[in-house]
Amino acid sequence: DVELPITSVDSVCPYCGVGCAITYQKQENQIVKADGRESPVNHGRLCVKGRYGWDYTHHADRLTTPLIRREDYYPKQGLSTDVQSSVSGKRRKPGGIILDEHVYDAFREATWEEALDLVASRLLSIKDEFGRNALAGFGSAKCSNEEAYLFQKLIRAGFQTNNVDHCTRLCHSSSVAALMETIGSGAVTNVFADVQNADVCLVTGSNTTANHPVAATFIKEAVKNGTKLIIVDVRKFELAQYADHFAQIRPGSDVAFYNGVMHVLIREGWIDEDYIAEHTEDFESLKELVLERYSPEEASKVCGIAPDEIRAIAQTIGKATPPGGGGSMLVFWGMGISQHTHGTDNARCLISLCLMTGNIGKPGSGLHPLRGQNNVQGASDAGLIPIVYPDYQSLSDPAIKGKFEKAWGVPLDPEPGLTVVEIMKGALDGTIRGMYILGENPFLSDPNANKVRRALANLDFLAVQDIFLTETAEFADVIFPASSFFEKTGTYTNTDRRVQLGIQVLDPPGQSLQDWKIICELSRRMGLPMDYQDVSEVFAEFASLTESYKTLRHDNLSESGKLWPCPDPEHEDGTQILFGDGFPTNSSRGRFVACGYEPAKELPDEEYPLVLTTGRVLQHWHTGSMTRRSLPLDTIEPEAFAVIHPEDMKRHGLQDGEQVRVSSRRGEIVLQARAQASVEEGTIFIPFHFREASANILTNDVLDPYGRIPEFKYCAVRLDPL
Ligand code: SF4
Secondary structure (H helix, E strand, O other): OOOOOEEEEEEEOOOEOOOOEEEEEEEOOEEEEEEEOOOOOOOOOOOHHHHHOOHHHHOOOOOOOOEEEOHHHOOOOOOOOOOOEOOOOOOOOOOOOOOOHHHHHHEEEOOHHHHHHHHHHHHHHHHHHHOHHHEEEEOOOOOOHHHHHHHHHHHHHHHOOOOEEOHHHHOOHHHHHHHHHHHOOOOOOEOHHHHHHOOEEEEEOOOHHHHOHHHHHHHHHHHHOOOEEEEEEOEOOHHHHHOOEEEEOOOOOHHHHHHHHHHHHHHHOOOOHHHHHHHEEOHHHHHHHHHHHOOHHHHHHHHOOOHHHHHHHHHHHHHHOOOOOOOOEEEEEOHHHHOOOOHHHHHHHHHHHHHHOOOOOEOOEEEEEOOOEOOHHHHHHOOOOOOEEHHHEEOOOHHHHHHHHHHHOOOOOOOOOOOHHHHHHHHHHOOOOEEEEEOOOHHHHOOOHHHHHHHHHHOOEEEEEEOOOOOOHHHOOEEEEOOOHHHOOEEEEOOOOEEEEEOOOOOOOOOOOOHHHHHHHHHHHOOOOOOOOOHHHHHHHHHHOOOOOOOOOHHHOOOOOEEOOOOOOOOOOEOOEOOOOOOOOOOOOEEOOOOOOOOOOOOOOOOOOEEEEEEOOOOOOOOOOOHHHOHHHHHHOOOOEEEEOHHHHHHOOOOOOOEEEEEEOOEEEEEEEEEOOOEOOOEEEEEOOOHHHOHHHOOEEEEOOOOOOEEOOOEEEEEEEO
16 A cells, blocks of 8 residues: 655635634645644634634535526425524534435536526526616625635626625624724724733623634733733623623623723823824714713613723723823724624724724724634625725726726726625515525525525525535525635635735535636626636736735735735735824824614513524534534534523523523524523523524614624524423
């Protein structure tokens, strides 16, 4: 027997926005090991997902041939998940085949020619009959910058609509709305490793140890070296053990809490008057609101934190960041802040907190909304959003529109398109009739899944491009078999704005193709030729149309990549800290936006007396299409569960580990009840990874008016023992 050689490929992690650098070892066409690589991002560290979560790429469920729906499988139903009453509570083999065999019965194998021709002709005929805005596309934050750029180019220039969006709408659209409005840019101001320079670190609405695990190690290290840590959240999780202050606020009460803190800062004079005068505007209206209405006593009535604790937290911030700019505070936030109907208000408060204490634009001082997926920053930068061109350039500015029309060779629509949830509503009411979905799984990721089910089934035509027959693909007319992260080369922009090169490790299986090639083939058939030799050419075109990426090229991104903006192609690392000398707003000043507390849209009542908040766990990733097919990860966390306070368990006659029915006004699921005091009485937590008990059957699809983000973090539910 001859031992096959093992070779190494330096790349990055396919999961979270931390973007850890990894060396993969492969033997033949199989990954056999992953090791952390030395880089400014992770210093060689990895979490369990990066180290062990790569075996999904070899899973037997991989799609290897184009599929077309059989005539006798109309009307579409979505065969494997009964979402009216979830097929839950069933254990299955960890990392095993998730899909029931009969899911495949609805499809027949096809050639690439047949599948691509069918998709192009059906989408073009919908466009002819119902107009270009009857079409829409969802790209993915799991895709590379090159794929995101090509996808939005196809939708804008080929479909000729701006109805293109992706899951950034579901994670930080409210944060970005607030950041754009107040400081003129949605980018993080400081890299997360800069926490080592912070006197105070505020982490809010982020279970960092589960969702950005390696970033959390930098926070823990900073705490050991003297950084004061403040954690504000509705759940008590691991990082709280390291905190100087842990404030377990009531769900949805962030605005009241932060207004209370700002009240104390202003009253005590713990603000930076010079910075406010020199770099900001509209402070007076914020000052008036918080002094009049948000004393610690008043704030406490809403958020549940004792007035003295609000004062103590304000004191920690005030004393560590004295007027005159001597100290520093870095603020990290996650979806606990953004996924509310007042998510934009929540983010505005955090921005005001930093502006009034002069904590932006210097080492250890700034704003860092932690980006979720490995390329959610890059997919947004590349234009996978309905309201702007790549690099956030205006759709309606004639000069910018002209630039893209010249580059893409077609006239473009200056009107903004629809967002994710609006597109689903359009599918339901018949205004959206044809869709192309690349790498997203809205059936599990979008709120109010029963409605999403009806919307997907109502489409005249749906093409899905993915590596597995996802729950969303069950509604497809045509499925394109795509390439996994490991089977292609492309750039990915992490939460720090660091653009890194992911290098192909494996060959795609069967007839599956790299995603960029599928997009180009479809585009050509839709009358928009795309002729690129390789993805570096795609990147060069994208970069040439932007300011932020214009100095970057594939060949200067090897090793550790570079942070955008990068002053010149040879610059060592790009820009670590933004806005030290003013903001990219019309006045160059940061703006305070005063926000009053607004309750969530669906409050508990007699029928649905508990609050549901949703989120993620360390071992799984979003809709689980990858991690639930990873044996090491799914073995650790194989089953859907609800975290319930022990007193609520008692009240409902539940024992730890029993099955429980959780219902909202939109549906019900059955899953394991876990007694944990990490949530307060009256609140339950359910992760949204599990198809057999999908948390999004319960969630409310009401939107934040600015960021158009749904209220995943709050709805009313009830518990019923089985
Ligand atoms: Fe991957 Fe994020 Fe874990 Fe790093 S922290 S290994 S990027 S999942």
